[in-house]
Amino acid sequence: MTAAGPARFAGRTALLTAAASGIGAATARRLAAEGASVLVTDVDAEGARRVAAEIRADGGDARDRELDVTVPGEWAATVEAAESWTGRLDVLHLNAGRNLPGAAHELDDACWHDQLRLSLDSVFYGVRAAVPRLSASRGAVVITSSVHAAIGFSGFPAYAAAKGGIGALVRQLAVEYGGRIRFNAVQPGAVVTGLWAQSTPQYREQTIARTPAGRLGVPEDIAAAVAFLASDDASFVTGQNLLVDGGRSISAHE
Numbered sequence: 001m002t003a004a005g006p007a008r009f010a011g012r013t014a015l016l017t018a019a020a021s022g023i024g025a026a027t028a029r030r031l032a033a034e035g036a037s038v039l040v041t042d043v044d045a046e047g048a049r050r051v052a053a054e055i056r057a058d059g060g061d062a063r064d065r066e067l068d069v070t071v072p073g074e075w076a077a078t079v080e081a082a083e084s085w086t087g088r089l090d091v092l093h094l095n096a097g098r099n100l101p102g103a104a105h106e107l108d109d110a111c112w113h114d115q116l117r118l119s120l121d122s123v124f125y126g127v128r129a130a131v132p133r134l135s136a137s138r139g140a141v142v143i144t145s146s147v148h149a150a151i152g153f154s155g156f157p158a159y160a161a162a163k164g165g166i167g168a169l170v171r172q173l174a175v176e177y178g179g180r181i182r183f184n185a186v187q188p189g190a191v192v193t194g195l196w197a198q199s200t201p202q203y204r205e206q207t208i209a210r211t212p213a214g215r216l217g218v219p220e221d222i223a224a225a226v227a228f229l230a231s232d233d234a235s236f237v238t239g240q241n242l243l244v245d246g247g248r249s250i251s252a253h254e
Helices: 022-033 046-056 072-086 109-137 157-176 194-198 201-209 219-230
Strands: 014-018 035-043 059-064 093-094 138-146 182-188 240-245
Touching: 014 022, 014 072, 022 059, 022 093, 022 219, 035 046, 035 072, 035 157, 035 219, 046 059, 059 072, 059 093, 072 109, 093 201, 109 138, 109 157, 138 157, 138 219, 157 182, 157 240, 182 219, 219 240
Parallel strands: 014 035, 014 093, 035 059, 093 138, 138 182, 182 240
Antiparallel strands: none
């Protein structure tokens, strides 16, 4: 396997959620390429198994585990599995989320709570379970938020509320566990994964026109940012929400 850079994570263990595809899978590959032992988790057990197998085939160290991040009881066993494997836990990447569009007056209770449960509640469950292990290793947590937490887009109130909550939680946790664990979030813009991969060419062109970088993002763009925030290169960075959006949030385009 060709390393993405120095072996910044040699001897370290990372647990990643929603890592069967997209940003999570790209991050698992990136951390493994830099020396980490990665536990690839997802509710899609077969997808997680496939990603872990691909990492091993490339010379990396990976295991997989099925995890429904919305079930608190599954978290303790998953964190224990990571530590039992290598004897430590150094990095937690919380990546789960779902973006179901709909104006506020159109959303039913189930849709609202579903998005908050998956994107925000799951973060709390994961942090709560992992704090003792991460404290021991003086580890790092990186959470996938969204540009929706920074600027408004019509039709996404639940998703924006969940991702905005992550921003506030990151700051709170960074203060609460300062000196023991670093907490940061990445706020991706338009990244070609999930629903974006199914968007129309016209919609993509409109989005690119509003993005100073002149292109849509790819999962590897976000993986690189996560790897930085999780590494010792960011040892003096905590409580931050890093926009990785090609400049979309600073564009004056409507």
